Amino acid sequence: MTRIVILGGGPAGYEAALVAAQHEADVTVVEQDSLGGNCVAYDCVPSKTFIASAGVRAGFRRTAEMGVDVDDPRVDLPRVNSRVRGLALAQSADVHSTLQAAGVRVIQARAWFEESDRTSATHDVCIAHPDGATETITADVALIATGASPRVLPDAQPDGKRILTWRQIYDLDTLPEHLVVVGSGVTGAEFVSAYAELGVPVTLISSRDRVLPHEDPDAAGTLEEVFTERGVRIEPRSRADKVVATADGVRVTLTDGREVEGSHALMTVGSVPNTDDIGAANIGLTLQDSGHITVDRVSRTDVPGVYAAGDCTGLLPLASVAAMQGRIAMWHALGEGVAPLRLKTVASAVFTRPEVATVGISHAQVESGEFSAREVIMPLGTNPRAKMSGLHEGFVKIFCRPATGVVIGGVVVAPVASELILPLAMAVQNNLTVGDLAHTFSIYPSLSGSVTEAGRRLMQHDDLD
Ligand SMILES: Cc1cc2nc3c(=O)[nH]c(=O)nc-3n(C[C@H](O)[C@H](O)[C@H](O)COP(=O)(O)OP(=O)(O)OC[C@H]3O[C@@H](n4cnc5c(N)ncnc54)[C@H](O)[C@@H]3O)c2cc1C
Numbered sequence: 001m002t003r004i005v006i007l008g009g010g011p012a013g014y015e016a017a018l019v020a021a022q023h024e025a026d027v028t029v030v031e032q033d034s035l036g037g038n039c040v041a042y043d044c045v046p047s048k049t050f051i052a053s054a055g056v057r058a059g060f061r062r063t064a065e066m067g068v069d070v071d072d073p074r075v076d077l078p079r080v081n082s083r084v085r086g087l088a089l090a091q092s093a094d095v096h097s098t099l100q101a102a103g104v105r106v107i108q109a110r111a112w113f114e115e116s117d118r119t120s121a122t123h124d125v126c127i128a129h130p131d132g133a134t135e136t137i138t139a140d141v142a143l144i145a146t147g148a149s150p151r152v153l154p155d156a157q158p159d160g161k162r163i164l165t166w167r168q169i170y171d172l173d174t175l176p177e178h179l180v181v182v183g184s185g186v187t188g189a190e191f192v193s194a195y196a197e198l199g200v201p202v203t204l205i206s207s208r209d210r211v212l213p214h215e216d217p218d219a220a221g222t223l224e225e226v227f228t229e230r231g232v233r234i235e236p237r238s239r240a241d242k243v244v245a246t247a248d249g250v251r252v253t254l255t256d257g258r259e260v261e262g263s264h265a266l267m268t269v270g271s272v273p274n275t276d277d278i279g280a281a282n283i284g285l286t287l288q289d290s291g292h293i294t295v296d297r298v299s300r301t302d303v304p305g306v307y308a309a310g311d312c313t314g315l316l317p318l319a320s321v322a323a324m325q326g327r328i329a330m331w332h333a334l335g336e337g338v339a340p341l342r343l344k345t346v347a348s349a350v351f352t353r354p355e356v357a358t359v360g361i362s363h364a365q366v367e368s369g370e371f372s373a374r375e376v377i378m379p380l381g382t383n384p385r386a387k388m389s390g391l392h393e394g395f396v397k398i399f400c401r402p403a404t405g406v407v408i409g410g411v412v413v414a415p416v417a418s419e420l421i422l423p424l425a426m427a428v429q430n431n432l433t434v435g436d437l438a439h440t441f442s443i444y445p446s447l448s449g450s451v452t453e454a455g456r457r458l459m460q461h462d463d464l465d
């Protein structure tokens, strides 16, 4: 029986464990905190649960237009936070019972590699239990799935009260009077959106020209307009140098000397991989300067028998990608047929309001000439269901190959873009054409009608017509 030891019980670790158990390996998962990983305990699951509460309040914004009168809804933050924590705990418990039912041994402890003689085909993983006891487990195959942690700027140390990482915001008892969000990546944008929807005045310190610098420019532009409508103050091309707590708030000093004051600062300036204490040097595993582990498309590191998956590899820090990397590692290690990871087909969503979801090639790749494509953009303003629902912002955009009409990318900006992207993700994954979309029946009226309509628009210009 192949002995597999997995360091870390997040999506990369637990999905890998389930695959390995299914293939009758002897599997141990060592998790130092809670099963489900940071994803379930602090990052993805809590943020999406918090955003769901913000979304309920946001729904009330359109009541007057929809002909329904309601009083201004009040947000009970302790109840919101307790729901966030409760859901994360319940999901972690679900992961635990699923792993146990699959016959996986789960150890709550910190794990690292012991010094090895490099000629051995196995690896010794040392485990430090919370009570101080240690044990060593020998692995035929090891998977590093230790995730990442919030990046901390040297002069902006989180204190958990006024200067916060995204993992600390669920401890607040009352909504901030004025939140300064530092960093305009996906995490920053999602929290700006949620707090603005909760009625909190927000200032965004964005080091780039625009929010979501890596996303589709039309999508980022729509989001900036919405943020501005909600009263968000955006400071573009601004880098925070220092953040200090004052008597009654925070002061953020920018690198150009300007100062921004608020009641709280939320630091969303990226993440660092959890690889500095795993004993990488003990097994001859080289880390990148950033601390990330280099892997190939079947999750192999440069050390035989050692695989890595998820945020510690920095390939594409998404729960879905982490899980797939973990599964692929185990299929490969256990000799199953395996398709290497294809990042170009990964769908992702930013859970702002409206949401932004993308798949396949991007506008930037078309503009740079890396791919040639035809594109169409269908504003939701032309969609009957959107009009009925009082939705004014958003669009569906599709990229297809010029001659064949094969769909190679898509962007959806809509309240439920994370759901609407699936037909485009299926098209990209399966080489479907705009004709395939165009001939598919969508519901009338529906937002997904814009997906089939976009297919028809691109068909009209098809070179093969
Ligand atoms: C605010 C936020 C929101 C996000 N929202 C989404 C989203 O909506 N959708 C999405 O797809 N992705 C989202 N992500 C990204 C997603 O959370 C990560 O990609 C995912 O958590 C990566 O999974 P992982 O298994 O690599 O690591 P993690 O989930 O980070 O788990 C790693 C685990 O390893 C454990 N560990 C670390 N070192 C050791 C050690 N030495 N010994 C034992 N255990 C150890 C840690 O305690 C942790 O539990 C979000 C990220 C952030 C920051």
Ligand SMILES: NC(=O)c1ccc[n+]([C@@H]2O[C@H](COP(=O)([O-])OP(=O)(O)OC[C@H]3O[C@@H](n4cnc5c(N)ncnc54)[C@H](O)[C@@H]3O)[C@@H](O)[C@H]2O)c1
Pocket: 153, 182, 183, 184, 185, 186, 187, 188, 190, 205, 206, 207, 208, 213, 238, 239, 240, 241, 268, 269, 270, 271, 316, 317, 318, 348, 349, 350, 351
């Ligand atoms: N919905 C989702 O799927 C979701 C949500 C959140 C995060 N994530 C994943 O996590 C990844 C990381 O996202 P992120 O937003 O946490 O990090 P990021 O690294 O993408 O963004 C951090 C931003 O902070 C800026 N920054 C850094 N230092 C700064 C400073 N001193 N002052 C001002 N700005 C500064 C950077 O320029 C960058 O734009 C994403 O790419 C995504 O894969 C996914």
